[in-house]
Amino acid sequence: MKLNCVVVDDSTIHRITIAKLVNDHPDLNLLGDFSNASETRNCILTKPVDVLFLDIEMPVQSGFDLLDGLKKRPQIIVVSSKSDYALKAFEYAAIDYLHKPITKDRFNKAVQKALDLQSLKKENTEDDGEFIFIKSNLKNFKIFISKIKWIEAYGDYVKIITEEENHLVLSTMKSFESELPDEKFMRVHKSFIINIDRVERFNSKFAEIGPVKIPLSRNKKEELAKALNKASS
Numbered sequence: 235m236k237l238n239c240v241v242v243d244d245s246t247i248h249r250i251t252i253a254k255l256v257n258d259h260p261d262l263n264l265l266g267d268f269s270n271a272s273e274t275r276n277c278i279l280t281k282p283v284d285v286l287f288l289d290i291e292m293p294v295q296s297g298f299d300l301l302d303g304l305k306k307r308p309q310i311i312v313v314s315s316k317s318d319y320a321l322k323a324f325e326y327a328a329i330d331y332l333h334k335p336i337t338k339d340r341f342n343k344a345v346q347k348a349l350d351l352q353s354l355k356k357e358n359t360e361d362d363g364e365f366i367f368i369k370s371n372l373k374n375f376k377i378f379i380s381k382i383k384w385i386e387a388y389g390d391y392v393k394i395i396t397e398e399e400n401h402l403v404l405s406t407m408k409s410f411e412s413e414l415p416d417e418k419f420m421r422v423h424k425s426f427i428i429n430i431d432r433v434e435r436f437n438s439k440f441a442e443i444g445p446v447k448i449p450l451s452r453n454k455k456e457e458l459a460k461a462l463n464k465a466s467s
């Protein structure tokens with residue numbers, strides 16, 4: 235199993251260095267290296283990218299701007315000369331944070347995390363279906379998509395409500411939404427994402443999931459109705 239990688243860094247020296255580390259690694263395949271967010275975005279949208287080695291401070295658009303523009307994101311390994319962005323990077327579900335200059339040993343440890351996660355994602359899940367991994371209370375959890383009822387904003391965290399239990403994850407709503415299949419989930423309010431399959435009733439103000447009423451933002455009723463009709467067809 236080789237992971238398809240993209241490197242983005244506006245520094246030519248650092249970009250060449252990271253690209254060489256990727257090329258020298260037996261489990262990585264370099265699809266491209268870019269100096270700006272625009273070219274990187276075009277590559278990610280047209281090619282099957284597994285891992286993005288991402289610099290944050292770039293002209294015109296930052297690394298975070300790039301991530302904000304992606305509906306589906308590859309695994310993210312941030313590469314930066316500063317530690318200032320570490321907390322925000324993990325809110326974007328970055329799997330590691332590498333400080334420049336990068337040593338080969340530290341690089342390989344980050345790659346191993348990506349390889350391990352990719353292997354877990356490819357486990358046989360025929361009985362329970364699609365799933366995602368989350369980190370809650372310093373532990374990794376495997377959450378099956380079908381068992382999520384809804385997600386709600388909770389300060390700097392999101393709260394995931396499932397059939398069995400609830401989880402708090404350090405993330406923004408926008409970032410977590412990108413991890414979910416858009417044909418199954420809908421952002422119906424600034425503070426709520428719902429599993430469309432779980433909706434039992436709805437009106438212009440609320441969507442009901444069991445006894446809980448989830449508020450709908452203005453004009454979301456029609457969008458939800460279309461999504462429900464599409465899901466049932």
